[in-house]
Amino acid sequence: MSAEQLYPVPQDFACNALIDDEQYQQMYQASIDDPEGFWAGQATRLSWMRPFRKVKRTSFDDHNVDINWFVDGHLNVSANCLDRHLAERGDQVAIIWEADEPGESRSITYRELHRDVCRFADVLKRQGVAQGDVVTIYMPMIPEAAVAMLACTRIGAVHSVVFAGFSPEALAGRILDCKSNLVITADEGRRGGRSIPLKVNVDEALTNPEIKSVERVIVVRRTGADIRWHEHRDRDYTVLMEQADDFCPPDPMDSEAPLFILYTSGSTGKPKGIMHTTAGYLLYAALTHQYVFDYQPGEVYWCTADIGWVTGHSYTLYGPLANGATTVMFEGIPNYPDVTRLAQIIDKHKVSILYTAPTAIRSMMALGKAAVEGADGSSLRLLGSVGEPINPEAWHWYYETVGQSRCPIVDTWWQTETGGILITPLPGATALKPGSATRPFFGVQPALVDNLGNVLEGATEGNLVLLDSWPGQSRSIWGDHERFVETYFKTFKGTYFTGDGARRDEDGYYWITGRVDDVLNVSGHRMGTAEVESALVAHRHVAEAAVVGVPHDLKGQGIYVYVTLIEGVEPSEQLRQELRQWVRREIGPIATPDCIQWAPGLPKTRSGKIMRRILRKIAVGEYEGLGDISTLAEPGVVEDLINEHRAMM
Ligand code: PRX
Helix, strand or coil: CCHHHCECCCHHHHHHCCCCHHHHHHHHHHHHHCHHHHHHHHHHHCCCCECCCEEEEEECCCCCCEEEEEECCEECHHHHHCHHHHHHHCCCEEEEEECCCCCCEEEEEHHHHHHHHHHHHHHHHHCCCCCCCEEEEECCCCHHHHHHHHHHHHHCCEEEECCCCCCHHHHHHHHHHHCCCEEEEECCEEECCEEECHHHHHHHHCCCCCCCCCCEEEEECCCCCCCCCCCCCEEEHHHHHHHCCCCCCCCCEECCCEEEEEEECCCCCCCEEEEEEHHHHHHHHHHHHHHHCCCCCCCEEEECCCCCCHHHHHHHHHHHHHCCCEEEEECCCCCCCCCCHHHHHHHHHCCCEEEECHHHHHHHHCCCCHHHCCCCCCCCCEEEEECCCCCHHHHHHHHHHHCCCCCCEEEEECCHHHCCCCECCCCCCCCECCCCCECECCCCCEEEECCCCCEECCCEEEEEEECCCCCCCCCEECCCHHHHHHHHHCCCCCCEEEEEEEEECCCCCEEEEEECCCEEEECCEEEEHHHHHHHHHCCCCEEEEEEEEEEECCCEEEEEEEEEECCCCCCCHHHHHHHHHHHHHHCCHHHCCCEEEECCCCCEECCCCECHHHHHHHHCCCCCCCCCCCCECCCHHHHHHHHHHHHHC
């Protein structure tokens, strides 16, 4: 191990940590040697309404992918996150809400949250929502979003949260796919001092004539903006809550009852509805939240992720609440009203644990130490990172400037599909290496395979797969189990394929190198190249488009687009701007192309497959070493693209 890049567990951190290295080794081994015993032991951290009969019945066989945990058990997620805490910590704060504008915040105790969730669950029932119905939640980061999610779980409805930054078109596609009959939204959202017209977006999405399922839209008044009201369809959250009962019993749900759907991008086709189920997901979120963040009772914990992403589900909401933690929910963004916002919130609420994304870290780092100017920061004990590889420069800045060289950083690798963190340091156990997600969590068996699926041993690099199931794993793609099997279990048979590449060093530490498929990671947001391409070709002037990722200082990856216009349309700066706006409108601002290059033709194989390898190189100005281009249908297009790229730079 090269000493200069190794950060041992700080002595005073180790003294009070939940798990030290010896315990990690021993518990990890136990979880692999006897998964049934290990997970049966861990399952006692949940409250069950009926005991399960079998811990694990899982198969990764691509003819029969079938994943079941805690078979035949009954439990309720909201009861685990709320009811069981009431006796001991009913008056403890469950959610600290910090608004977009500094100076506005709210603290909600477990008792208050329980009452609101009961009331809203009653509202949902009165609106005709039944077990198994899908409820779409398109909301800003306000406590009512948490209430809505938990209320769904209370009555066994399946929530599908759609990130409030997605466009009406993207929202419509998701509603259509899961056939929601109810949408919960707000009049407007607030982010970075700006209003986001959520209700307008919902109205627009619902003009899609293919959507026939939606009967109700429940609207929370966040800003009081003047909005259009459809009497037959729209209902006011506050009015409904006033009419509801204070108590609604939690429904006993099967361990494998669907809990939520979350749409995420893949390398092909439209976003897929990743489905998670009840018991395994909750247990895994709770266990990882406690051990990865070394969460100790009474501490204030803050994950900055929006509830529109899986990180917001598992680590803003479900994990922390299942553990009876105090969790911060922040409506805004790190640089509003200025770059000190995160540091100010940390001081204001005495945050002990901060979990954020490299893109936020890099945007603060760009201004040197300004992000912590005037801040104290002494409440912090631990830092976390998620969503994309953290470059060592950002790691060091985070460690030194935010963590004051005192707080360990947990670089947590996982995915929407994995439900919770899979590869991560445990802060009291693991010596850190900047940029490495280090070692597997309990029960997780990563492996690296070559392109033929051969498992590679020792220090090496390859495709990252998982050899066996863990409780938090997604069970299926909503309505399309075939696609689930095809996407994750067919590439390397008998294993779950993550789509990521990784390196394992001589200490057995994992270093995630990024996606090996056609998925981009822009500011920690996953986006399929195919998705952006299909948005582009929907424009009347575009004949063809190819999208590749390029390195980007702040976003990690930027979106580089090659566009072939239809015959007779002239390229222009105006058209370029129009296409950028078009993609924003089709998908959302996060998908805005960083660069659009006109391409009279695209490099394709004779069978018509676009050779992205070549496009990726040209986009970064690497004109040499394009590899074998003799198999191209028209090798001449490469030279044209290089010339065009040169002219743009
Ligand atoms: O490529 C990996 C990257 O993000 C992908 C998962 O994206 P998503 O499903 O949106 O979930 C993001 C939050 C869990 C992974 O396939 N990724 C996530 N965390 C890390 C990471 N890459 C490197 N290091 C990480 N810590």
